[in-house]
Structure formats: structure tokens, C-alpha cells
Amino acid sequence: MKMDFWIFILFLLQLQTCAALEVTVPSNPETGMARSSVLLPCIFSLDFERMEPNSLSVRWIFGNKVLLMFTDRELTSYGRARLNKEAAMNGNATLLLYDLKVEDEGTYTCSVEYNGELRQKDVVLRVQASPSVDVASYPTTSDDEIHLDCLVKGFYPKEVKVTWYRNGKVVNKSDVIMGEPRREENGTYDVNSTLLVILSKVEKDDKAECQVEHLTLGTPIKEHFILTPIDLKRNSTTLIAVSVVSVFLVMAVCRGVYRAFCIRRKCKRGGGFDEFPTN
């Protein structure tokens, strides 16, 4: 009985030295920002003292594609990926992915092979991109209404919260048109939130503010737009200008008609037409 026990322990020890190849990766997803770089950790154990370097092979696989290969001490990369050869020989097969894109998001497999023994582990990568925010005003078909567009661009993931404030108070939902996020070619999203502004109700130093919350932002982005009653005045000035032009046009036409009449009458009566004032 006692003998059996020791044989069992010896068997376990034997197992440990034979099957020494062990791959370790983080169990939680790794996160990287678009356009920057990220490390995907992968550590493996071997008896490095007695290791045959030429029998070691490391592969990183993304989707069905081999992204990077390290065999016979030769490194081949098929993408924006790097690996430190020296570190890999010592059990650190951590992958460096650079110039991250949204499409890089997914599951990466760290595959280590030694003397015909193969071990693989998956690392999940999440990519994020921060939005940029711009507020601009646009005229509408109504003279008394403008639209303020809050254009939120280039963010990922898709979830975003846009809130309009008017003089510090949240704007009524009925005064806001929130668009549907639209996917760009590079995988990021754009969205557009429109605030309806009635110009005749604009007060002095009226401040409209667009606040954007996103996973990537510690504090929300705020962009404001100062509405001034001048917007309305400019519209009235245009109206007055248009009216003045109309009056002049009518006067000119009248004068033309008057002259035509006078010319005809002049033939008959010989009267002048100089009494109509000319500028």
C-alpha cells in the first residue's frame, strides 16, 4: 500500500516533467485603443535549460489566419504584429499589435508547439475608439427656426449617450432629434443629434450645450454654442432689405409705364415728361 503511494507520487512527478509545456494567457479580455498598440500576453513553461530551440514553434492565429509564426528561430509576420524572439525563446510569446483598427477586435490564439506537443490558449481583444464632437448651426425652411447639429464621430463600441442642455437644464426630448448611429468604413460609428431652436424665443447669452458620454471617456465631452438674438436680427435685416428692394422694383416699373404713356402723349400734345423725379 505504502509502495503504491510512492509510485503514484513518482508517476505524478514524471508526468510534470514530461508534459511540462504549459501555456498561460489572461482570462479577461485585453483592451486597446484604435491607432495605438496593445500587448496580448502569452507565457509558456518548458525546461528551458534542456530545450532544443529548433523544436520550438510559436504561432499567433486570428480568425483562420496565421498572423505570426516563429519556427526554427525565424520570425514571420503577416500583419501589424510583432514578437520578441529572445523573449519567445525564454517562454514569453507576448504579441505586440500596433496601429490597432476596429477590425482587429476578436479572439487570438497563442499556439506553442514543442517536440510534437501542442498547447493553445485564446486571448480576447477588444478595441475602442473615442468620439470627436462638433456643434454647428444650420438654417431650416422656417425663418424662425434653426437646427443645432451635434455631430459625434469615430467612436467604438456603438453605445453612446448624447444629452442637450440649454442654459444648464436638460432639453425636452420633443426638441431633439436623435439619429441612428451610422457605421463608417473603418468600423467606427457616427451619430448626429439635432436640437431645434426657435429664434424668437432665444434670449441674451442663451447657451446650448451638447454632452457626449462614451465608454472611452472618463469625463463626458461637452461642446457649447452661444445663441444670440442677433441671429434673429440678421433675419429681420434680410427681410427689410428684401422689402426695400421690392419697393424700388415696383417704383421702377411704374416709372417705365409712366414714361411709355408720356412718350405717346408727347406725340399728340407735345408735353414733356420731365416732371417725374429721377435720381
Ligand SMILES: *[C@@H]1O[C@H](CO)[C@@H](O)[C@H](O)[C@H]1NC(C)=O
Ligand atoms: C513578456 O514580454 C512583454 C513585452 O514583449 C513584457 O511587457 C512582459 O512583461 C513580459 N512578461 C513576462 C512575464 O516576462
Ligand SMILES: *[C@@H]1O[C@H](CO)[C@@H](O)[C@H](O)[C@H]1NC(C)=O
Ligand atoms: C475612421 O474614419 C473616420 C472618417 O472616415 C475618421 O474620422 C476616423 O478618425 C477613423 N477612425 C479610426 C479609428 O481610424
Ligand SMILES: *[C@@H]1O[C@H](CO)[C@@H](O)[C@H](O)[C@H]1NC(C)=O
Ligand atoms: C417639456 O415639455 C412639456 C410638455 O410639452 C412641458 O410641460 C414642459 O414645461 C417642458 N419642459 C421644459 C423644461 O421646457
Ligand SMILES: *[C@@H]1O[C@H](CO)[C@@H](O)[C@H](O)[C@H]1NC(C)=O
Ligand atoms: C444630421 O441630422 C439631420 C437630421 O436629423 C440632417 O438634416 C443632417 O444632414 C445631419 N447632418 C450630418 C452631418 O449628417
